[in-house]
Amino acid sequence: MSDLTLEAVDRDGVIAETFDRLTGGTRADFFGKAVVGGAALAAALETTATAQDRHTANDIAILQFDLGLEYLQAAMYSEAERLRELSPRTLEWSRVVGANERGHVKAIRGLLGRDAVKSASFNFRGVTEDDRAFTETAVAFEDLTAALLKTQATQVDSRRVLAALVSLHSVEARHAAWIRHIAGVVPASDAFDEPTSKAKVVRLVDSTNFVTSTPRTKGRRKPRFTG
Amino acid sequence: MVSETVSHRGHSSPDDRRSGATRGQLLARGVATAGALTAGGILVGGLPKLAASKPSPEQDERVLRWLLEVEYLQAAFYGEAERREALRGELREFAARVGEHERAHVDSLEKTLGGNVGQPPGFDFKSATTDPREFVSTAVDLEEIAVAAFNGQVPNLTTRRVLTTMKIVSVEARHVGWARDLAERNPAPQPADEPATQAQTTAAMQNTGFLE
Numbered sequence: 398m399s400d401l402t403l404e405a406v407d408r409d410g411v412i413a414e415t416f417d418r419l420t421g422g423t424r425a426d427f428f429g430k431a432v433v434g435g436a437a438l439a440a441a442l443e444t445t446a447t448a449q450d451r452h453t454a455n456d457i458a459i460l461q462f463d464l465g466l467e468y469l470q471a472a473m474y475s476e477a478e479r480l481r482e483l484s485p486r487t488l489e490w491s492r493v494v495g496a497n498e499r500g501h502v503k504a505i506r507g508l509l510g511r512d513a514v515k516s517a518s519f520n521f522r523g524v525t526e527d528d529r530a531f532t533e534t535a536v537a538f539e540d541l542t543a544a545l546l547k548t549q550a551t552q553v554d555s556r557r558v559l560a561a562l563v564s565l566h567s568v569e570a571r572h573a574a575w576i577r578h579i580a581g582v583v584p585a586s587d588a589f590d591e592p593t594s595k596a597k598v599v600r601l602v603d604s605t606n607f608v609t610s611t612p613r614t615k616g617r618r619k620p621r622f623t624g
Numbered sequence: 625m626v627s628e629t630v631s632h633r634g635h636s637s638p639d640d641r642r643s644g645a646t647r648g649q650l651l652a653r654g655v656a657t658a659g660a661l662t663a664g665g666i667l668v669g670g671l672p673k674l675a676a677s678k679p680s681p682e683q684d685e686r687v688l689r690w691l692l693e694v695e696y697l698q699a700a701f702y703g704e705a706e707r708r709e710a711l712r713g714e715l716r717e718f719a720a721r722v723g724e725h726e727r728a729h730v731d732s733l734e735k736t737l738g739g740n741v742g743q744p745p746g747f748d749f750k751s752a753t754t755d756p757r758e759f760v761s762t763a764v765d766l767e768e769i770a771v772a773a774f775n776g777q778v779p780n781l782t783t784r785r786v787l788t789t790m791k792i793v794s795v796e797a798r799h800v801g802w803a804r805d806l807a808e809r810n811p812a813p814q815p816a817d818e819p820a821t822q823a824q825t826t827a828a829m830q831n832t833g834f835l836e
Binding site: 493494496497498499500501504543546547550551556559560563564565566567568570571572573574575578579583584585587588589590591592 | 721722724725728729732771774775778779783786787790791792793794795796797798799800801802804805810811812813814815816817818819
């Protein structure tokens with residue numbers, strides 16, 4: 398094969414198969430059976446029991462942090478969807494994006510296998526019922542998640558994990574543009590999106606006070622969000 | 625499974641539906657016709673041939689040169705839309721802002737490649753740069769092609785160029801989210817964006833009918 402492909406990263410097609418399960422088999426419809434093997438890379442959503450054996454401690458730490466962040470987003474958007482207090486466009490956003498973030502949770506849990514951490518508990522303090530507060534928070538979460546994934550992409554050891562982060566990264570950027578458009582903010586303000594640090598994301602999450610307890614630090618008044 | 629069409633804006637017109645192919649369908653159509661293509665076009669003729677192998681500076685150069693072709697197509701499309709001045713309202717703003725981004729991407733990649741680049745190919749966009757409906761539908765297609773092309777290549781690059789390309793693809797993904805919202809289509813229809821191979825991207829670009 399003289400083509401530029403990622404077959405080397407997804408030799409066994411596990412990633413592609415798991416993507417099918419997540420998206421209800423649409424992948425095969427998209428590409429047709431003949432090219433599935435060549436297209437190969439998707440959400441990197443492997444669920445095999447041995448998956449985590451291939452991850453380095455560094456990659457596990459990165460994925461665990463991302464899992465915590467995805468739990469937070471999935472919980473917030475899912476709650477908004479349940480409460481139905483937002484304007485129609487924002488509600489539609491929370492419905493679609495909530496489903497995507499739940500997909501990310503499932504994907505990263507699958508990647509981590511036994512190393513998957515549990516979700517923290519959250520209290521969104523009315524933000525899921527207030528259109529303005531919700532959109533502002535969502536813009537911040539989506540912009541920063543996309544920025545963080547850029548940093549992590551340069552830090553991961555495995556090309557498989559890199560491919561997984563890449564396939565999630567552009568979806569977070571879509572979410573960011575969409576919620577910005579709904580909020581009346583320019584969806585794409587610069588020609589290049591810059592990376593950000595984990596510390597900055599931790600500060601943002603801390604500032605929301607959404608995290609009420611983490612599985613490992615129950616009872617702390619203002620627990621530091623670590624995923 | 626999330627439906628492809630965002631429902632909150634009401635029904636899409638028959639034209640919308642006709643042009644409302646998903647990226648996957650677009651790529652699938654491209655793949656279906658890829659076998660029949662000749663290597664006559666500049667884009668096809670100039671393509672690098674390599675197997676996916678471990679990242680190296682040499683591979684970076686081949687990959688970036690290839691991604692530059694995708695950026696040329698986008699930059700030319702929005703540049704022409706601006707020059708012809710037929711678009712109004714937010715579409716006009718979209719073309720101006722996104723065009724500026726694509727030109728910046730071209731400049732950045734050319735600079736990274738040290739001027740070691742060929743001539744951009746010629747394009748004929750026909751009415752896609754003047755007709756509002758065609759414009760937005762084409763913008764969605766071109767941005768989807770770019771996101772899938774970049775996503776497919778990032779893991780082939782050295783760490784330094786991983787960042788270079790992710791800073792760009794993030795903006796392409798914003799463009800597609802914006803364009804799809806303007807087209808009243810779901811901006812993020814899947815939890816993960818599927819990468820495309822070079823062959824799929826080439827076929828999808830050929831399939832637009834814009835390459836001279």
